[in-house]
Amino acid sequence: MARTRGSHSDITGPRVERAALRLFAKHGYAAVSMRQIATEVGVQAGALYNYTPDKQMLLVSLMKTHMQDLLAAYEAWPKPVDPLGRLEAFTRFHLSFNSERPEAVFISYMELRNLTPEHFNEIAALRSRYERALVEILEDGVQDGIFQLEDARVTAFAIIGMLTQVNTWFREDGRLSRADVEALYWTMVQRLVSA
Amino acid sequence: MARTRGSHSDITGPRVERAALRLFAKHGYAAVSMRQIATEVGVQAGALYNYTPDKQMLLVSLMKTHMQDLLAAYEAWPKPVDPLGRLEAFTRFHLSFNSERPEAVFISYMELRNLTPEHFNEIAALRSRYERALVEILEDGVQDGIFQLEDARVTAFAIIGMLTQVNTWFREDGRLSRADVEALYWTMVQRLVSA
DSSP states (O other): OOOOOHHHHHHHHHHHHHHHHHHHHOOOGOOOEEEEEEEEHOEEEEEHTTTTTSSSHHHHHHHHHHHHHHHHHHHEEEEESSSHHHHHHHHHHHHHHHOOOOOHHHHHHGGGGGHHHHHHHHHHHHHHHHHHHHHHHHHHHHHSSSBBSSSSHHHHHHHHHHTTHHHHHTTTTTTSOHHHHHHHHHHHHHHHOOO | OOOOHHHHHHHHHHHHHHHHHHHHHOOOGGGGHHHHHHHHSOHHHHHTTTOOSHHHHOOOOHHHHHOOOOOOOOEEEEESSSHHHHHOOOHHHHHHHHHHOOOHHHHHHHGGGGSSSHHHHHHHHHHHHHHHHHHHHHHHHTTSSSSSOOHHHHHHHHHHHHHTTHHHOOOTTSSSOHHHHHHHHHHHHHHHBOO
């Protein structure tokens, strides 16, 4: 996303992205106008075009930023070298990362339908890199004889599916703490691959 | 949803629901107008109000119909009496039912945000009945000593989460058939509860 330089845009660019994220998550991409985003930011509609050529690029930017943040944060997450330790790190990382940005997670699943094919492929490639990291952990564990599973790719989808779904039901004031939930899911992930 | 009687509405009511389902799934509830739905059906906008008092009730009707169909179809699905057989039946039923109506499944997760609190509670109660059916299978299996798990409710969420996610990646022309996928998920569900 093209941005003008300087302190004004340094402040407003992120504010545009936060406003767009909030509005897209609440109403859906197609229902939100650039004018509404401008109003939410507190600028004239025309001023938005200093930060983004159009609404599609704003969506692409949000989804790309989310996936790049995910990949960078996973890269930086402490990981042991053995497959079991790496699988635990992946599990705890995914739950932790997603719990902190429910709106971005929601949008990056929901609004794939509103990407042009070219942008869809770009986001899908980033997502595949992340999925591939899990597939490699699973394959390494099978090779070391400590994991047993039928299909590493489908097992990776199943793990990501069950972990991602936590955002839809977890409540801070519910019967389980985040730590309880992490422990339960890590036990279930181990069950899924246990030899 | 109030409907006028007679052959005309018998034809048009379902057509209104199908058109709304298609448009909501494609653009999101908030982006679709009653006028667009009428155009899709091929009637005047005013004519829609013979079938539904407003767009909210149309959404509620779609989501309620989906959950009621799910519960009725599960009720009618052949089920053995032992917990392992019931768990297999649940797994295969869920994959099969969801594979046939991806748009309704998508909407019934996505558009919860657009329900009024009262309607949200109504849909949530229907969803809980379905989740409860799985929790009971898991609890019965634990009681019989054939399943081992830490938390029946969270295990039920995990199973439903991983099964529901299949719609987001499965392709009819992909490397795996529906039968392959069913077999893989049934194996993984068994792993999740194995003693």
